[in-house]
Amino acid sequence: MSGTTKGKLALYWAASCGGCEIAVLAINEKILDVAALFDIVFWPVAVDGKVRDVEKMPDGSIDVCLFNGAIRTSEQEYMAQLLRRKSKVLIAFGACSHEGGIPGLANANNRRQIFQTAYHDTPSTDNSSGVEPRPKTEVPEGALHLPVFYDTVRTLDQTVPVDYYLPGCPPEADRIWDAITAIVEGKLPPPGSVIGPDTTVCQECPRVRNEKKIKKFHRTWEIIPDSETCLLEQGILCAGIATRAGCNARCPRVNSPCIGCYGPNTGVHDGGARLMTALASVIDSNDPAEIERIIREGIPDPLGSFYRFGLAASQLRRSKRTNGATAAKTE
């Protein structure tokens, strides 16, 4: 970007909660600086949101696209492909597009199970005729269409090539501003990088750390931790030890363990495995059987505890499919 020409910026959301949009706004009056530096050519909540206008843009004509949310439906997949084609730089914004995020935990299930729960088994659901949403419904006045709901939640980079990642659920306002500054000043790291510091949450945490010797893990409701000492040392599963910095350790500051929303550090291929390894090294035992017992008793849901935000991006990626689970047309 030259100093005289405004860049073109697009923002989009897929399977996400809207928190990333709020996070962008949390940069407060700096949003005006963004508006001064960029023409926002696509942002469905704020500017002309016509998809067909994006379709008409020349390929590569958007300088930067911040894309939040995972990919779960045919519509989201289409938008990811479209915006990839139209954008020079595509940034996976926030935990869901980066790693699948919380919605990615649905990869422990499949579409059939999700529909069964949502539309049949939930106790307030009244559905004696067994109706389920479907891509096309004929109503008396015509046909109504819904996007296809896929079996698997995918990250953005499992759908299209991604240039950079901005982690966090959601990214903190300061990190968003850092990224915008890096873009404007042409100081982006090498393509494929996560934009942000490469230390861990522990480095930002004000709690006092001593030698960690854990004999037992506690569920958060089982103990009241002291407010000064490292939570992990007190036996609470805090993911800060294997989670990228950037949030200023906000959760540990209110006595709550890090839940890992910033994902793993550079070079770590599987965040959950990294966290498990880190924990194993602080358990006060050299006996593999005892280590296993300590983990099993104190961490009853290893999948949800180690892959809370990262299941879709992990090497596990999703549960094994059984017959009937692959009806959706994806993959």
Next chain:
Amino acid sequence: MKRISIDPITRLEGHGKIDIFLNDEGEVANAYLQIPELRGFERFCMGRPAEEMPNLTGRICGVCPEAHHMAATKALDDLFHVDPPPAAKKLRELFYSIFFVTDHTTHFYALGGPDFVVGPTAPPAQRNILGVVQKVGMDIAGKVLKMRRDGHHLIEMIGGRKVHPNWGLPGGVSRGINEEQRREIEQLGRDAVEFALFSLNLFEDVVLKNSNYVKLILGDAYVHRTYNMGTVDANNCVNFYDGKIRVVGPDGKEHAKYDARDYREYVAERVEPWSYLKFPYLKKIGWKGFVDGVDSGVYKATPLSRLNAADGMATPLAQAEYERFYDSLGGKPVHHTLATHWARLIELLYAAERWVELATDPEITSKEYRVLPTQTPTEGVGCVEAPRGTLTHHYATDERGILTKVNLIVGTTNNNAPISMSVKKAAQSVIRKGQQVTEGLLNMVEMAFRAYDPCFGCATHNLPGQMPLEITIRDPSGQVVQRYSRFVS
């Protein structure tokens, strides 16, 4: 048959889409609100430890994560059979009051207010928060920005993060506040009361003193005589954090008043094949289709519903406004959807007053903000009023507290059927035989659903302007006859 598609390109679990069908006479035959996404929280939370739920379910909505965080935390109290100490309950309600002030502020100034302050027929490009600023002055923009910033600052201070706090636990909260923090919270709370009064005065000057607006509010296009739902305290006053859920009929008479735990006796959800979002209705009345009236189980859960379902407000300034509201609009209940904006400001004032009450409570800095559960978890229900309606979380677990069942009825979902009905009615009032559909249709229809503050417009709460909308009219062969769009630039 002609079709009008309105694609707001905004979300509740995805985008919302409205299809309006015209018959051969050019009159509205039907309207459908479609929610084209599902994420499956009720399924994938199964197998997770119950204490994860305040954090997991916050990710249902990043605009109102505080509501899910709180409903989940209360469901955990019930699940673990633990009664939080008084200070914990007060801290939670303080936090929740701050959240309500912040959320209602953004709705009124960024989303709902521009229709009135700038005017329903003003050029679309001005009908946004920037237009509000132009109309009423820069100092107001400063007030709104300050209110939002104060709110988010305190939410982070108390709950850990501005978006997605990490604070609630069965039996209390993870951390209390100290005296220095309390003083700041109190001071900003007093500012919030001033801000709420200022906002009500603004509404009085700009809307209520304009006979055209009053006519619009009272006009038939925006009336729906449905049941109304809201949470009330022991005195039947509006409460956001806790109480019994009360439902009143179209005639204002009490239909039900129940504990959160009993919700299944009163609410059921219908599935339609053309939307991923279910349609709740009152079980004892039954589903009779998308119609209003005493025989239809359709109900609303909005700020207006909460006022209708209660006997008053628990704080003095809000109570005075409550009385003025019903005196001005011809008594209870009020069924004019657009009056929801006024009701929202009365709730804003109540939340601000409650904020100050709690911030000056001698117990609020107590260190007794947590007790540990001692009983085996089984099953629990937690309800709060989300800004957009009664929010219900229902969990069952095994004896280790691992979730075996999850049921969620979220705020906007309550209003799924009424929003469809409001859209249809507004469309019927402006689309007439032989008349060309004009740009005016767009905003009239938009206003019908904007009053609900629907959360498929999550992020629109916070931005200049309104939902991007597009209306396409096609002939029976699918050819585009007319196209209108309204976007903020």
